[in-house]
């Protein structure tokens with residue numbers, strides 16, 4: 001059973017337990033305490049007093065960095081257990097879960113490194129009796145609200161900069177995936193963190209997430225999730241002018257010119273669209289192929305996508321796991337059927353698999369929709385499943401214009417042998433991340449986030465640390481004197 005972690009100790013309550021379901025089998029594998037509004041308030045109060053008493057925010061940053069290093073070491077020590085839990089939570093393959101752990105460890109170590117080394121900035125002024133120093137201070141109590149697709153990774157992207165900057169936190173994973181977040185708090189519990197610095201609440205968006213967003217005692221909300229929820233969070237946080245960082249959805253163009261290395265581009269188009277069954281905010285779900293290459297490319301893509309082995313994440317032979325839930329599978333299917341009704345041609349998939357051994361889990365076949373136009377809903381909306389739409393284009397200007405004609409702006413790629421064209425297209429795309437002749441890598445030092453309605457603010461990199469800092473200007477006059485302003 002998974003409990004709440006409030007003010008340095010594990011807690012439970014007498015509300016009904018929420019079942020935790022393994023998407024690979026459909027079986028209930030654990031139960032989680034559902035936080036009450038009172039529990040959330042207790043967690044916020046613990047974080048508030050841990051912040052206000054100054055113990056953590058005045059701690060030497062090097063000591064705070066040690067906590068991140070300790071957490072990274074715990075993840076490395078317990079990696080097999082953490083990978084097992086992440087696969088149980090999300091259905092992704094164990095290899096993917098291990099990759100997420102490696103990435104989480106890298107992010108924890110990165111922020112341990114840069115967070116401990118932030119120096120105040122002073123500038124020389126013409127008047128020698130004045131010093132002007134700009135310092136970074138923690139924002140205060142931070143609510144960290146996470147989605148179900150990368151529960152461990154998304155939390156570490158927030159927790160590492162928040163803690164190293166001296167904030168206190170209340171974390172909330174998705175109600176569908178509490179396991180690795182809970183394990184992360186077990187590891188934190190080993191680290192001699194002052195009580196109240198890091199708190200965990202479990203439960204649904206209403207009322208648990210809502211309470212975090214609405215509370216006047218929370219100074220910042222860092223939210224990763226869907227666009228509709230993100231807008232609601234922004235609206236609710238505005239009531240007390242809370243700071244908000246939003247990492248939302250995407251409909252990411254993967255643009256292939258005819259001169260691209262076709263084998264590499266096809267192979268990467270598969271990973272772009274089907275890794276973690278397409279439940280990736282930056283999934284290359286919108287493939288755009290230059291006309292002379294289009295038919296050859298689609299044939300190769302469909303041929304390879306048809307061979308992707310679906311299965312349980314614990315089976316070594318599995319290449320693609322299930323989607324998160326039966327409800328989500330129905331939603332994905334609804335998008336596909338609507339796309340076909342609107343004129344797209346189904347080239348592959350478009351339904352759950354027939355295989356007997358896949359009937360318990362929430363599987364959906366890799367799906368390729370061709371003959372797609374910009375105005376189809378299936379091209380415009382985030383599907384968040386193993387579905388790729390394919391469009392044909394004729395010119396560089398046209399593909400840039402069409403790729404940008406969306407409310408989203410998270411990530412995308414351009415495939416071409418022409419370095420000048422790659423640079424020009426990368427510059428013209430209104431996206432937070434552009435990969436050239438690659439898809440999906442991200443790096444701890446490179447800021448991640450969206451243009452337009454894909455979000456506001458950045459995670460990772462130095463700006464990912466800035467999100468959790470207030471900037472203060474301290475002006476000191478060592479020769480105070482009357483100003484003379486109102487004389488006479």
Ligand code: NAD
Pocket residue numbers: 145146147148149150154172173174175203204205206208209210211213224225226227229230232233247248249250280281282382384410450454455
């Ligand atoms: P979601 O919006 O349904 O839920 C996200 C989190 O918000 C969950 O913890 C949920 O319980 C909570 N929540 C729901 N209602 C709330 C409310 N009123 N107030 C506060 N919290 C509330 O998203 P999801 O389905 O869990 O995740 C999938 C979405 O996340 C996709 O759209 C995906 O693109 C996006 N995502 C974005 C990134 C990124 O880096 N941009 C990364 C991962 C996922």
